[in-house]
Amino acid sequence: MKSLMAGLATALMIAGPAAAQDYPDRPLMMMVSYGAGGATDFQARIVTMTSGNEDALGQPIAIVNKPGAGGRVGWNWLATQADADGYTIGAYNVPHFIAQSIKGGVEYSADSFEPIANWGADPAVFVVGADSEFDTMEDVVNWAKENPGKMTFSGAGLFVGHHIAALQLENAAGVKLAYIPNNQGGAGAMKAVIAGEVMGGVNNLSDAFRAADAGNIKILGVFDTERSDFLPDVPTMQEQGYDIDNASVNYRGIMVPKGTPQEVIDKLAETVPAMFQNDRVKKQMKAGGSPMKVMTRDEVREMWNQRQETLEKLLAGL
Amino acid sequence: MEFIGYFGEVFQPVSFLLLLVGTIGGLILGATPGLSPTMAVALLIPFTFQLPAAQGLILLGAAYTSTVAGGAVSAILLKIPGAPANIATTLDGHTMATQGRGAEALQLSFISSAIGGVFGVLLLIFLTPLLAQWALAFGPSHLFWLAILGVTVIGTLDSNSVVKGLLSGCIGMWLATIGFDDIMGAQRFIFHPELSGGINIIPALIGLFAIPQVLTMFARGRVPSGAEVIAVRKHPIGAAIRETLRRWRSLSIGTIIGSTIGLIPGVGGQIAGLVAYDQARKFSPERKKFGTGHSEGVIAAESANNAMVGPSLVPLLTLSVPGSPTAAVLLGGLLIHGIFPGSDLFDNHPDVAWTFINSMLIGQILMCIFGLYVAGFAARVAQVPQSVMAALVLGLAVFGSYSVQNSMGDVYVMAALGIGMYFLERFGFAAAPLVLGLILGPIAEANFIQGAMIADASVGRTTYFFSGVLNLSLIAIVVASIAYSVWMELRQRRIDRQEQNEEAAA
Numbered sequence: 001m002k003s004l005m006a007g008l009a010t011a012l013m014i015a016g017p018a019a020a021q022d023y024p025d026r027p028l029m030m031m032v033s034y035g036a037g038g039a040t041d042f043q044a045r046i047v048t049m050t051s052g053n054e055d056a057l058g059q060p061i062a063i064v065n066k067p068g069a070g071g072r073v074g075w076n077w078l079a080t081q082a083d084a085d086g087y088t089i090g091a092y093n094v095p096h097f098i099a100q101s102i103k104g105g106v107e108y109s110a111d112s113f114e115p116i117a118n119w120g121a122d123p124a125v126f127v128v129g130a131d132s133e134f135d136t137m138e139d140v141v142n143w144a145k146e147n148p149g150k151m152t153f154s155g156a157g158l159f160v161g162h163h164i165a166a167l168q169l170e171n172a173a174g175v176k177l178a179y180i181p182n183n184q185g186g187a188g189a190m191k192a193v194i195a196g197e198v199m200g201g202v203n204n205l206s207d208a209f210r211a212a213d214a215g216n217i218k219i220l221g222v223f224d225t226e227r228s229d230f231l232p233d234v235p236t237m238q239e240q241g242y243d244i245d246n247a248s249v250n251y252r253g254i255m256v257p258k259g260t261p262q263e264v265i266d267k268l269a270e271t272v273p274a275m276f277q278n279d280r281v282k283k284q285m286k287a288g289g290s291p292m293k294v295m296t297r298d299e300v301r302e303m304w305n306q307r308q309e310t311l312e313k314l315l316a317g318l
Numbered sequence: 319m320e321f322i323g324y325f326g327e328v329f330q331p332v333s334f335l336l337l338l339v340g341t342i343g344g345l346i347l348g349a350t351p352g353l354s355p356t357m358a359v360a361l362l363i364p365f366t367f368q369l370p371a372a373q374g375l376i377l378l379g380a381a382y383t384s385t386v387a388g389g390a391v392s393a394i395l396l397k398i399p400g401a402p403a404n405i406a407t408t409l410d411g412h413t414m415a416t417q418g419r420g421a422e423a424l425q426l427s428f429i430s431s432a433i434g435g436v437f438g439v440l441l442l443i444f445l446t447p448l449l450a451q452w453a454l455a456f457g458p459s460h461l462f463w464l465a466i467l468g469v470t471v472i473g474t475l476d477s478n479s480v481v482k483g484l485l486s487g488c489i490g491m492w493l494a495t496i497g498f499d500d501i502m503g504a505q506r507f508i509f510h511p512e513l514s515g516g517i518n519i520i521p522a523l524i525g526l527f528a529i530p531q532v533l534t535m536f537a538r539g540r541v542p543s544g545a546e547v548i549a550v551r552k553h554p555i556g557a558a559i560r561e562t563l564r565r566w567r568s569l570s571i572g573t574i575i576g577s578t579i580g581l582i583p584g585v586g587g588q589i590a591g592l593v594a595y596d597q598a599r600k601f602s603p604e605r606k607k608f609g610t611g612h613s614e615g616v617i618a619a620e621s622a623n624n625a626m627v628g629p630s631l632v633p634l635l636t637l638s639v640p641g642s643p644t645a646a647v648l649l650g651g652l653l654i655h656g657i658f659p660g661s662d663l664f665d666n667h668p669d670v671a672w673t674f675i676n677s678m679l680i681g682q683i684l685m686c687i688f689g690l691y692v693a694g695f696a697a698r699v700a701q702v703p704q705s706v707m708a709a710l711v712l713g714l715a716v717f718g719s720y721s722v723q724n725s726m727g728d729v730y731v732m733a734a735l736g737i738g739m740y741f742l743e744r745f746g747f748a749a750a751p752l753v754l755g756l757i758l759g760p761i762a763e764a765n766f767i768q769g770a771m772i773a774d775a776s777v778g779r780t781t782y783f784f785s786g787v788l789n790l791s792l793i794a795i796v797v798a799s800i801a802y803s804v805w806m807e808l809r810q811r812r813i814d815r816q817e818q819n820e821e822a823a824a
Binding site for chain 1: 356357360363364367454455457458497498499500501502503504505511512514515516583584633637638639640641643644645646647648649650653654655656658659660661662723724725760764768771772774775776
């Protein structure tokens, strides 16, 4: 079976240059490693909606969800089973997939994929229930210092952006906290905070913004180097005296499996950032409260390398 | 009573047309094996990009309502449950169809769906704040006990023997552990990369229910096709309405259980139908008829799964937290138009909120009318010769399994589970308890792990899991449910023994 696959791959590679001229000549499939309705899925559907336009790829992109285990299932599939022919592309979430590959137990690393372009950046925020006694990060840290290991707070899972933020907070504040990973992703983690099952939580800025707007939670700090346009009143962690950078910010974008023909990668890297800049895309993303950050292939590669380095250091102690 | 003012919006020409399209389209999508309500609604989202917010949501609301009911069509006629919500419908519904009573089963299911559904939406309209608190009251420990309560149902579900039922449930729970575990990310029983995502519930449902039936049709071999044609009886709609109302006990059990359990985030929708079916049987004087094509089974299951539709949106509309996968997709539909669910929705966009809710109310009724209209024709599916039917169902099973994630792996999983189930059925095991194990296993496990982590950091595991009114009430119901099953089993044995003695004496 393996040799057959290898033979097929070679055949495709030989056929590659000729076919790349009129790539793409049929619809593309984009794998999203989270369930339908989640933030990544929702944004992926918006940013790819103009793909069929003549000035974009000229072919539509269909979203296929392969959820499970914080994204591991989908990225394993993309790295090992997807056809590297340019018609199967995938959505990435950084730091998630890089952190998971450093931790091990998966069949991919940053080298298994080729970045194409980045569409969004969603920082993590620290939230507490609306009636919580905590009003600043200092309150939280002081309580945690008096009660080591007893401060329960939720997040979307292990080795995803929220968990990275939690580890950074523990390191920077020098406290021991009880991080409770949720099996229902960010939505489940948010419900746990609102219902008072946990004392606080790390969550996506976009989701927290809505929940705070509805009066269900308070947002105490942003895990990013600068304040967000959506939350100009909420200070960053650095402003509150904790040395935390933007390593946990959830970058979302498109990548392809390694082995995809270079011509295809070039074509995508050239077209996709412009597709993200489409006015209709921007309007819909803004309406949905999803912060955009368009980055080109080279910029994404640099960002991946930086994350790889930071995360290796951060996760070394675990 | 604010909502009445917005009924006019629903009856605008374009809105009403969308409502019709959503309802009819939803029925067809729902009846297609492999297309769960979540997928169907996700497929429709791009069509709402160009519409004003209220009209977009009319389309989505109508589609959500009718896909849930449409799932009953394939469950009854083909024995392929469209989604976990329709599992309980197959138990009596498909048996009725094989007896030539498909039209009756479909009529009962649409009428009870509509009654349950309207009740659920009315709850959403009038009791939302109360329901929101109820939805939030269930933390990890309560969800764990709720899953255990579901486990106690396993033993008596669609199986002649409690031991075999429990054993089927254990196999299902084991199957559920395959793949990455959702919280810790540990790999379990992954012998092939296709299994790393675990067993997806939709291919599993198709394989476990449809494939053994296909194999049985093949195994019967060369029976002359003319001899096996079932006479499909016509069934007057009036009689179906009278029958549904006569079974008021099952109807109200289904409706109440569906709407109360259905709104618990993350759990309710999947088990509401089965729990309602089981409770309706326990309270029915004709409990022995359940599973043999009894109308109460269909009524309880279908009223429950549509009663769930309205309340399942409560956490989304009030707290902006989607309580089910379908609610998560609807959240996307709202966000695209820049509308944030929560207080913002009802304060600043009441036209959108109430038009959406009203469209679900009217959608329930339209769904019922269309459903009743086609029931008579659809039921003739049973007249298709078995050899043709087997090929048809097999084709739909492959198509449905593949379409979930465009994966051949899911098709192999479906086939393997189906063949395994064929042999298990010959030894008296049943698919329903196995599937319940598959659904409940991960719920119990994930909530136990989360609860234990919270408990270790706070009050300790014993206090966390065994104190509080809700925990203790759930434990009491678990104990009562087990005691009831044991008592029924013992009584049944005594009756059987008496009958044997009487026969021997005679």
